[in-house]
Amino acid sequence: MSSFEQFTLEQKQQSFDELRDVKQLFASRSWFPGTSGNLSVRIGDFDPEQFYFAITASGKDKTVNTPEDFLFVDKHGQACEKTNLRPSAETLIHCEIYRLTGAGAIFHIHSVFNNVISEYFWDRKSVPVDGVELIKGLNNWEEEAHIEIPIVSNFADISKIVPEVTERLQPGVPGILLRKHGIYAWGANAFEAKRHIEAFEFIFEYVYRLELLKKGMS
Ligand SMILES: CSCCC(=O)C(=O)COP(=O)(O)O
Numbered sequence: 001m002s003s004f005e006q007f008t009l010e011q012k013q014q015s016f017d018e019l020r021d022v023k024q025l026f027a028s029r030s031w032f033p034g035t036s037g038n039l040s041v042r043i044g045d046f047d048p049e050q051f052y053f054a055i056t057a058s059g060k061d062k063t064v065n066t067p068e069d070f071l072f073v074d075k076h077g078q079a080c081e082k083t084n085l086r087p088s089a090e091t092l093i094h095c096e097i098y099r100l101t102g103a104g105a106i107f108h109i110h111s112v113f114n115n116v117i118s119e120y121f122w123d124r125k126s127v128p129v130d131g132v133e134l135i136k137g138l139n140n141w142e143e144e145a146h147i148e149i150p151i152v153s154n155f156a157d158i159s160k161i162v163p164e165v166t167e168r169l170q171p172g173v174p175g176i177l178l179r180k181h182g183i184y185a186w187g188a189n190a191f192e193a194k195r196h197i198e199a200f201e202f203i204f205e206y207v208y209r210l211e212l213l214k215k216g217m218s
């Protein structure tokens with residue numbers, strides 16, 4: 001079984017650099033209101049028995065860069081190195097998504113569109129999406145694809161959200177909505193996770209505007 005000590009300083013710095021680039025880009029899009037959101041990238045190969053990832057520290061203003069923005073945790077969400085930083089309060093959700101999918105990166109943002117849509121479709125526990133071109137951004141190339149984006153409960157106690165994530169993850173849908181909270185999207189690497197979160201946000205705005213038009217409320 002691998003241990004965290006195998007990773008070089010350069011490898012660790014590369015993970016932090018990757019997170020910093022995504023953090024800056026998402027901040028420029030106002031995707032981290034009120035210190036919300038968290039980002040992680042896995043380091044090394046995926047082994048369900050043991051894996052490690054870099055994650056944003058909890059409660060930080062993600063629109064600014066400091067030398068203390070990220071830390072490494074193991075598959076249980078425990079810090080790998082001595083640090084005063086606390087990993088994201090939502091680290092356990094990242095741990096579970098890595099365990100279930102073997103993803104290489106997981107990004108979480110709060111937006112008005114993802115919050116409104118999660119509440120609007122809460123009764124059916126998923127967001128139906130029909131034939132929108134940007135579904136291809138989720139790597140689904142089917143003609144007129146139909147997808148259902150799962151919505152799970154939001155609890156202050158994050159450990160209570162995890163079993164719903166386990167139960168509701170949809171094969172072929174690299175994201176999950178937390179009710180009135182935000183979207184988690186993941187991919188094989190940071191490039192793919194970014195593409196997925198962008199596709200989801202486009203889809204949420206599309207669905208929102210279409211529902212308004214249907215009601216004659218544009
Ligand atoms: C003020 S946002 C509430 C917490 C949250 O939903 C979030 O995404 C940020 O939490 P973190 O501990 O990762 O800073």
Ligand SMILES: [Zn+2]
Nearest residue numbers: 036037090182
């Ligand atoms: Zn959140």
